[in-house]
Amino acid sequence: MFDTQSPQTDPQLPDPVFFAELDSASIALADLAQWDTSVFSGDELCLAVTQIERTRRFLDAASVQVLAELDSRGFTDSEHGMRTGAWLARESATSNLGAKSRVRTANKLRMHFPKVAEALRDGLISYEHAAAITGAANPRITNQLADISDQILNNITGTTYEKWKQQLGAVAELLDQEGGHRPGDDISDNTLRMHRGLNNTLFINAQLTGIHALSVEHTLNAHADQLFNQLNKDSKLTTDLPTPNRTTLLALALSNLAHQHTNNNNNTGNNNNGSSSSSNTASYGSGIELAITINNTDTRLDFSKLTDHNNQPLSAELANSLTCNPTIYALLTTNNATTLHLTRTQRLANRAQRRALAHRDGGCVFPGCTNPPQWTDAHHVEHWNNGGTTDLSNLASLCRYHHMVTHR
Template sequence: MVEELAQADAAVAACLDASAWSLAEHELVAALDATHRLTQRLAALELALVREVDGRGMARAHGASSTTVWLRERLRLTVPTARRLVDLAAALDNGHNGGVRQALADGNITAEQARVITDTVTTVHDTAGTAAADKAVGVLVEWAGQFDPTLLRRLSTRILDHVAPDVAEAAAKAALDADARRADRDRHLTVSEQTDGRLRLAGTLDAETAGLLRAAIDPLSGPTDPDDSRTPGQRRHDALADVCRLALRTGDLPANGGEPAQIVVTTGYDALSQQLGAGTLDTGLSLTPQTVRRLACDAAILPAVLGGNGQPLDVGRQRRLITGPLRRALVLRDRGCAFPGCDRPPRWCDAHHIRHWADGGDTTLTNAVLLCGHHHRHVHKGEWTVRLGSDNRPMFVPPAWLDPDQIPRRNHYHRRN
């Protein structure tokens, strides 16, 4: 298979080197159709490979918490995209979706259409049995030749009228239940850091959460006075910030990473007092000097002495548990789970002794590393070795079966420079 794919890659490269401008109109359309068909067939192959990776449990063996996370790191995908790959690969592996898998492999439907069809066929199979599901595949694949995924999903809600009219009414309720389960499955919120330190929010809220959000921010989203020049989007942004402030002030939020819910800002004392220097959140985002000063008005200021390379040098007295000043120093250094490829933030992490406490390891910054729950358990299996590099930042040596050369690896998700 690898050799065949290499030949296909070479063929595609040759097409890329050809000049599209020289094609006649009918040749241009034919080339576009062929490219689109090939894209779908490759998608079918990719899904088959993803299913095999997932079935073998390769992700956990390689240190990832799931196949989704492994795909994100391996293929540089977003988590939602990787999750959709895993889910669709699993759905196509079901016997009643064999016709859908074949239609995608033949290039007759797209991956998005396949996702709509598998969702619908699964509902039909559970409601009306295998025979009706097989009929539904045929009807929906035929419709896919005429309708895009959005229209196809809308039409699929009445598929039982065509393949099993005797149970259509009862199945309508099942379809509603399936929609509710799908909404529950697809709910997500993505927080993406932009290059200038701002965050972009994107996601899909279920109906209940959407109602909660609107109930919380709508009263705060109106103009504050006749001269309020903020746009509606800016007012909603400020309302969300107000809701977060109100939640933090209650003191009822659960602890994260051994610390109370809080905003942690790092800045120099001279810069703070002279209103000159910017600050850095524990998530790596930067704040203006004015924002740092405003936050400092209602904050506890905790000193930490840093070296020239930003390494914490003096963070308080030694103790058995990695908490308080020592944990804050660890957050300053690691900025999140230090395991290679992990993007978990500090508040989701445990402080791990590199040399275990039970083995005589000290509770010091040079014997500690931040690890999320999954990678904390993974490292405790003993196959990976953790040590600090010459710059006092964590390095992870993989087991020989994963990398015979055992080249040390680092996490690059939390780098700030």
């Protein structure tokens, strides 16, 4: 977390005047947050909001300028073992996506869009405008966008952000004639990001190109149409079942397709004789996995302790739904999982140990890292070559990058 102490007391700071001014500004803003706004008139509140937002622009300008310089030095990587975005997320307790996006914006402003950075420093545009410009600048059109940055900035005056961003998108598409007509052969253009929210919610942000875009669009729309027809029939039978809107239908279509894929995977484990294939039941990550922690003092199974593979608790309703037709794995451990020993007979952690690590560590244990269990390696705390054993007491979950950092 950010240090609340005054930085000007550190005798090693290179420019105490700069940090003294920054400290004074922080104190003034902290005092501002304590004002009793109930005594202001409506006009005064409007004026205050306008001035606060203008101040925010200057803070954003200073932030991206410092971040770009910091990232160019690779300091957080060499000193803290974390890239600038991940370090910023840890120190400011903000999301990884937001912090990394801010660093990317800062770097593009510094390297390619000095006029946009200057407009931000002068308070003429917001950080959102700057981020939109850098976000539209793919490698094929970055130089062209930079050449017409004056016109892009002039278009901001007298219009809303939404309309201006639409115009920016149209300009970027016009400049990217070659890129806009590619058949989608560049597989790296296809991206999908997921992150978990509260109350067992999942946020998905995806970009698909070419045949991938057409295939997914057609499949989801076709399935959503089927759902609409079915739900529309149901709603005519009872008024208690209203037909969802299109966005909800598309979300339900995606969920149903995932369930169908899970069921198909499970069914492929059965041969013609009706016996189950061991490779299917042992595959990590196939189907929906739940974890139940049972202490030796428990006398009954408590479904309120159900968690998902990221060790997030599940609601009673969701637990009841998922456990109607479960595939159950048994993992017996003591309180510290010391019963899962391989000693020196095998170097790599086995499947059971990886499950135990996922449950115990919940992902990468490097300070500030939020990578989930499925992205981690089983790291030997005492190196194998130095006599370390492949026991849970000597294993820790580290993502591939931080695993590399620990072995530097």
